Amino acid sequence: xxxxxxxxxxxxxxxxxxxxxxxxxxxxxxxxxxxxxxxxxxxxxxxxxxxxxxxxxxxxxxxxxxxxxxxxxxxxxxxxxxxxxxxxxxxxxxxxxxxxxxxxxxxxxxxxxxxxxxxxxxxxxxxxxxxxxxxxxxxxxxxxxxxxxxxxxxxxxxxxxxxxxxxxxxxxxxxxxxxxxxxxxxxxxxxxxxxxxxxxxxxxxxxxxxxxxxxxxxxxxxxxxxxxxxxxxxxxxxxxxxxxxxxxxxxxxxxxxxxxxxxxxxxxxxxxxxxxxxxxxxxxxxxxxxxxxxxxxxxxxxxxxxxxxxxxxxxxxxxxxxxxxxxxxxxxxxxxxxxxxxxxxxxxxxxxxxxxxxxxxxxxxxxxxxxxxxxxxxxxxxxxxxxxxxxxxxxxxxxxxxxxxxxxxxxxxxxxxxxxxxxxxxxxxxxxxxxxxxxxxxxxxxxxxxxxxxxxxxxxxxxxxxxxxxxxxxxxxxxxxxxxxxxxxxxxxxxxxxxxxxxxxxxxxxxxxxxxxxxxxxxxxxxxxxxxxxxxxxxxxxxxxxxxxxxxxxxxxxxxxxxxxxxxxxxxxxxxxxxxxxxxxxxxxxxxxxxxxxxxxxxxxxxxxxxxxxxxxxxxxxxxxxxxxxxx
Amino acid sequence: xxxxxxxxxxxxxxxxxxxxxxxxxxxxxxxxxxxxxxxxxxxxxxxxxxxxxxxxxxxxxxxxxxxxxxxxxxxxxxxxxxxxxxxxxxxxxxxxxxxxxxxxxxxxxxxxxxxxxxxxxxxxxxxxxxxxxxxxxxxxxxxxxxxxxxxxxxxxx
Numbered sequence: 001x002x003x004x005x006x007x008x009x010x011x012x013x014x015x016x017x018x019x020x021x022x023x024x025x026x027x028x029x030x031x032x033x034x035x036x037x038x039x040x041x042x043x044x045x046x047x048x049x050x051x052x053x054x055x056x057x058x059x060x061x062x063x064x065x066x067x068x069x070x071x072x073x074x075x076x077x078x079x080x081x082x083x084x085x086x087x088x089x090x091x092x093x094x095x096x097x098x099x100x101x102x103x104x105x106x107x108x109x110x111x112x113x114x115x116x117x118x119x120x121x122x123x124x125x126x127x128x129x130x131x132x133x134x135x136x137x138x139x140x141x142x143x144x145x146x147x148x149x150x151x152x153x154x155x156x157x158x159x160x161x162x163x164x165x166x167x168x169x170x171x172x173x174x175x176x177x178x179x180x181x182x183x184x185x186x187x188x189x190x191x192x193x194x195x196x197x198x199x200x201x202x203x204x205x206x207x208x209x210x211x212x213x214x215x216x217x218x219x220x221x222x223x224x225x226x227x228x229x230x231x232x233x234x235x236x237x238x239x240x241x242x243x244x245x246x247x248x249x250x251x252x253x254x255x256x257x258x259x260x261x262x263x264x265x266x267x268x269x270x271x272x273x274x275x276x277x278x279x280x281x282x283x284x285x286x287x288x289x290x291x292x293x294x295x296x297x298x299x300x301x302x303x304x305x306x307x308x309x310x311x312x313x314x315x316x317x318x319x320x321x322x323x324x325x326x327x328x329x330x331x332x333x334x335x336x337x338x339x340x341x342x343x344x345x346x347x348x349x350x351x352x353x354x355x356x357x358x359x360x361x362x363x364x365x366x367x368x369x370x371x372x373x374x375x376x377x378x379x380x381x382x383x384x385x386x387x388x389x390x391x392x393x394x395x396x397x398x399x400x401x402x403x404x405x406x407x408x409x410x411x412x413x414x415x416x417x418x419x420x421x422x423x424x425x426x427x428x429x430x431x432x433x434x435x436x437x438x439x440x441x442x443x444x445x446x447x448x449x450x451x452x453x454x455x456x457x458x459x460x461x462x463x464x465x466x467x468x469x470x471x472x473x474x475x476x477x478x479x480x481x482x483x484x485x486x487x488x489x490x491x492x493x494x495x496x497x498x499x500x501x502x503x504x505x506x507x508x509x510x511x512x513x514x515x516x517x518x519x520x521x522x523x524x525x526x527x528x529x530x531x532x533x534x535x536x537x538x539x540x541x542x543x544x545x546x547x548x549x550x551x552x553x554x555x556x557x558x559x560x561x562x563x564x565x566x567x568x569x570x571x572x573x574x575x576x577x578x579x580x581x582x583x584x585x586x587x588x589x590x591x592x593x594x595x596x597x598x599x600x601x602x603x604x605x606x607x608x609x610x611x612x613x614x615x616x617x618x619x620x621x622x623x624x625x626x627x628x629x630x631x632x
Numbered sequence: 633x634x635x636x637x638x639x640x641x642x643x644x645x646x647x648x649x650x651x652x653x654x655x656x657x658x659x660x661x662x663x664x665x666x667x668x669x670x671x672x673x674x675x676x677x678x679x680x681x682x683x684x685x686x687x688x689x690x691x692x693x694x695x696x697x698x699x700x701x702x703x704x705x706x707x708x709x710x711x712x713x714x715x716x717x718x719x720x721x722x723x724x725x726x727x728x729x730x731x732x733x734x735x736x737x738x739x740x741x742x743x744x745x746x747x748x749x750x751x752x753x754x755x756x757x758x759x760x761x762x763x764x765x766x767x768x769x770x771x772x773x774x775x776x777x778x779x780x781x782x783x784x785x786x787x788x789x
Contacts, residue, residue, distance in 0.1 A: 327761030421703075424786050428779070533775045539782065540689075540696045547699055550708060587692070590685055597761070598768045 002337045003277050004301075005308035005616075007033075008284055010272040011296040017270040021258045021619070022083065023287040026631070028620030030274040030284055031309055032261050039262035047256035050090075054249045057096050064232075064239035072375045074627040077247055082254075082621070082629055089248040096238045096245075103231045106224045113221045120217075122169035122176035123203065123210040130213075131205040133178075139164075140186040143203055145174035150196035157192050161185045174199075246625035253622040261619050275308050275616070308333050310613035318343045320385035328601045329611025336449045338609050345438050345604065346386075346596050351393025352434070353592035355420070355538040356545060358405035359585050360395030363387055377627065387589065401538070405581060406545025420539045421546070427535045435531025436474055438604055439524065440467050446608035461499030468492030470524065493518055527603045533595055541588040548580030633714055636721030637705065643725030643732075644701035647781070651694025651735030658687025658743030665747040669754040679753055679760040683746050686767050690731075690739035693778040697731045700785045713789070720788055727784035734777035742770040 008030060012020050024030050123143070126133075133141050146154050148170060158165045158179055165179035174197075181189045190198070206213065264271040276284050281299055288295050302308045310333045312322055321343040331337060354360065367388035370376075376384060402408050402416025410416065420427040447463035450456070469492030475485025501513025556573035559566060605611070621629065666680040699708075701724055706712045749763025 328765070421700075424782050428783070529776070530772060532779050533772075536693065536775045536778050536782075540692050543696045543699050544692070587685075587688075590682060591689060594682065594686065594764055594768055598765055601765050602769070 001313050002331060002333055002335070003279070003311040003313050005275045005311070005333065006278045006281055006299045007302055007306070007308070008274050008276050008281075009296075009298045009300075010274075010288060011269050012272075012288070012292055013294055014265070014268055014270055016292040016294070017263070017265075018258075020270070020272070020288065020291045021261060021263075023291050024272075024284070025254065025258050025619050025621055026079070027280075027283050027287045028618050029280045029287075030272075030276050031616050031618045032263070032272065032274040034262035035264065035273075038264050040265055041262055042259040044256045044259040047252050047259065050252045051249060051256070053097065054093060054245050054252065057093060057100070058242060058245055058249070060100055061096070061235065061239045061242045061245070064236045065242055071373050074375060075243070075246070075625060076628045076630055077626050079629045079631040082247070082251060082626070086248065086251055089244050089251070092238070092241055092244055093248060096235065099231050099234050099238065103228055103235075106228050106231075110221060110224050110228075113217050113224070116217050117214060117221070118171070120210050120214050122171045122173075124214060125166070125168045126178060126210050129207050129209050130203045131207050133203060135183075138183050139180040140183050141178075141180050142190075142200060143176070143178050144198055144200040145171075146177055146193070146196060146198050147174045151175055153196050154193065154198070157189060157196075161189050163189060173201075176201075243625075250621070250623050250626050253624065257619065257622050274619075277311055307613070309616035311616045312337050312339055314339050314343075317389065320382035320389070321346060323379050323382045324386070324597055324600065325611075326615065327597070328605060329609075330613040330615045332610045332613040335610050336445055336452070336608075338445060338605065341441055341445055342600050342604065345441065346600055347390055347393050349434070349438075349534060349599060350390040350592050350596045351395075351397045352431075352534050353537040353596060354390070354394040354541060354588050355397045355401050356403045356405065356541065357395045357398025358403075359541075359545075359581075359588065360391045360393070360398050362585065363391030363394055363589075365391075367391065375627070387593075390592075397538075401542070403542055403545070405577075406542065406549045406584075420535060420542055424535065424539070427538070428532055431531045431534035432528055433474070434534065435528045435599075435603065436470055438531070438599070439527060439607060440470055442604045442607035442609075443467050449608065457499065457502065461495055461502065465492045465495035465499065466524070468495070469521065527606070530603055531599065533599075537588075537591050537595055540591070541584060544584045544587075545581065548577065548584060551580065552576040634716050634718070634721070636716035636718040637712065637714060639718065639721035640701060640705060640716060640724035643721075643728035644698040644705075647694040647701075647728040647732045647735070648691075648698040649694075650732045651739065652691040654736035654739030655688045655691030655694075658690070658739040658746070659684060661740075661743040662687060662746035662750060665750045669750060673754065673757075676753060676757055676760075679757065680750055683750050683753065683760070683764060683767065686746050686764070686771070687739045687743040689771060690735040690742075690774050693731050693774060694735045697728055697778065697781045697785060700782060701728065704785055704789055723788045724785065727781055727788065729781075730777035731774070731781040735774055738770055738774040738777075742767060742774075745770050 010020070122145075133143065135141055151167070154175075154177065155165070158181075161181060163179050163181045163185070165177060168176040168178060170176070208216070264273070276299070285297065288297055310330050312331065314322065314337070318340050322339050324346060325331065325339055325342055331339075351360070354363070367384045371381065371384050371388070398404065399414060400417045401419055402410060402414070403419075408416070408419070418426055418430065443463045443466050447459045450458040450463065468488050472485045472487070472489025472492055475481040475488060478485070496518045497511060497514035499514065500517035501510040504510040504513055552573045555569060555576050557566075557569050559570075623629070662684040666684050669680060670677050702708055704724075705716070745767040749760075749767050752763050753760045
């Protein structure tokens with residue numbers, strides 16, 4: 001059912017604006033209307049930045065947090081806590097950020113230290129402080145690197161000139177060398193060494209030996225690492241309060257929503273306009289009265305040129321299936337809610353496509369348990385509910401097909417009415433008949449819609465005519481009824497020819513346009529043939545289940561003689577059964593979900609559905625992490 | 633083993649091999665497009681996975697026809713029709729061709745549609761269902777081919 005909407009117009013004093021928004025957000029019943037020219041929104045940059053920070057920090061804390069419990073506990077927060085305690089949570093956020101920044105800083109520092117260590121390691125054997133390495137009057141001192149393969153040449157050259165040298169540590173830069181030349185030979189030595197890729201490497205003038213320097217840096221590195229460890233422990237402690245950051249995220253995003261809600265300000269007042277369900281008007285009045293005594297509030301029906309948002313209200317069974325319709329298009333508020341009819345067919349067709357009693361039972365139990373244990377919400381919850389409910393039809397059709405995990409079984413003498421694998425033709429006919437009924441039900445919805453709008457000619461010419469034609473053609477294939485079928489089809493066709501073009505005054509044009517409409521019958525034929533996919537999908541899941549069983553039986557081998565090997569074979573067969581059926585079930589669910597949706601969208605909705613509405617998105621708290629707000 | 637049986641077996645093998653090839657390439661094409669999107673927007677993984685899997689069905693259809701041929705030829709019950717006439721062998725071969733050829737081509741074309749739908753979903757996550765529906769439309773012809781193959785295979789003997 002599509003719920004009628006009321007337009008609400010509220011005027012309050014400027015000082016009550018924020019409180020009003022807060023209260024409206026608390027009820028979550030009003031969808032504000034934005035007037036592009038005059039509506040104003042407050043600036044929410046602070047909130048956006050804050051959200052980025054909380055998300056980043058939550059990401060950082062992830063590795064320190066305990067794994068989520070197997071059975072999810074609902075995250076319940078008191079409403080008063082939610083709206084008032086923000087500052088202390090921001091404080092926590094800042095503390096965590098500081099800790100993390102310090103760690104980052106220390107890590108960067110460590111990287112530099114590591115570099116320094118690497119630089120000085122080759123000079124460790126130099127026992128003199130660096131600042132003592134200075135040229136004397138007769139001896140010029142050099143430090144540098146030479147490629148290890150030229151070591152022999154290096155020694156030769158220095159020996160030739162009678163220089164003193166020392167070979168120090170090796171690094172990826174090459175062999176570190178220290179040597180002293182007689183001042184007169186210096187240029188010549190350097191010149192000849194250059195041919196062997198000698199690179200001079202001046203050491204910093206520090207009053208320390210390499211060893212001292214290294215131990216100093218190492219101590220620093222150690223201190224840094226100790227500090228990092230300490231800070232990481234602190235982070236692990238903070239991670240226990242990550243729940244507060246999650247609440248903060250929800251708090252701030254709710255503030256953001258509230259701030260960016262469109263309102264129209266005047267000098268002294270604020271004007272708020274929105275849509276509300278007709279049966280929730282009281283709640284809105286209550287929320288306003290809670291805010292202030294000085295207000296003006298009016299409710300009115302939507303004007304003919306206004307398009308209110310669409311709210312559909314259905315029973316517990318149909319409600320989850322609304323997501324299937326909404327994924328295609330939100331219904332227009334002025335048409336018949338397609339959901340109850342769509343749900344019924346989706347449910348049935350999904351069941352035939354899966355068509356296995358074992359799989360149906362697994363779907364029912366698995367998704368039931370999943371919903372109980374993991375407590376998903378929103379669209380995920382609805383999807384799981386759809387799959388759970390479809391488990392029921394899957395079981396029923398599985399019994400009809402006599403298929404239990406791909407095995408043919410007849411418990412309690414239940415004979416399968418139809419096995420797709422053995423009677424593909426009958427199965428095809430059944431698929432097409434279901435298609436025909438599905439399409440006729442679509443036409444009936446359209447008839448009902450036109451009936452509601454008191455357009456009786458349309459009921460007669462656009463819906464009943466096609467139903468007559470379809471039923472007539474269907475009867476044609478039954479020998480006993482083929483005569484009646486002929487007349488029904490003819491009647492339907494005549495109605496279409498004479499009435500489909502009724503908008504044309506000119507009788508010739510009218511008939512022409514009617515004939516053209518009759519040509520649309522080819523579209524109906526292709527629509528009905530499209531239901532043959534029901535056969536294809538139910539067969540493909542059936543055959544794969546069969547093959548998996550065959551494979552498992554091959555592994556299992558002969559069970560008549562018992563030995564140790566039998567147990568191993570049996571275990572291996574179990575693995576094949578399990579993996580095979582899980583795979584087939586998953587693929588089958590995917591196909592059935594997609595193809596059952598497609599049959600609704602194209603074949604069924606094509607007959608009547610407008611879907612020109614938009615969803616009702618009220619001003620409400622945006623809860624990502626919190627499951628429930630306890631309002632006292 | 634008769635020539636007829638051999639020809640029938642080759643037909644059955646082709647439907648799994650060729651249609652499977654089409655699906656493998658198709659799923660790979662869609663997967664490549666999806667990885668690019670997931671690297672930027674990991675939250676779309678679920679939706680994109682469905683789109684990626686769509687061109688995978690043709691391979692299953694090809695496999696389905698192969699198994700049906702094996703069932704008809706009695707391989708699975710352990711008593712193969714070793715004296716199958718050559719003409720019937722060709723009939724099996726021909727019956728496998730619709731899903732073999734259309735399976736290959738429709739998987740490839742469906743993969744292209746899946747790639748476009750994935751790109752659309754990247755820009756507009758809410759449009760995922762529409763992308764899925766449009767991509768599934770391509771599969772209609774694979775399903776028709778599958779039906780023709782099934783109806784023929786199950787009625788030759």
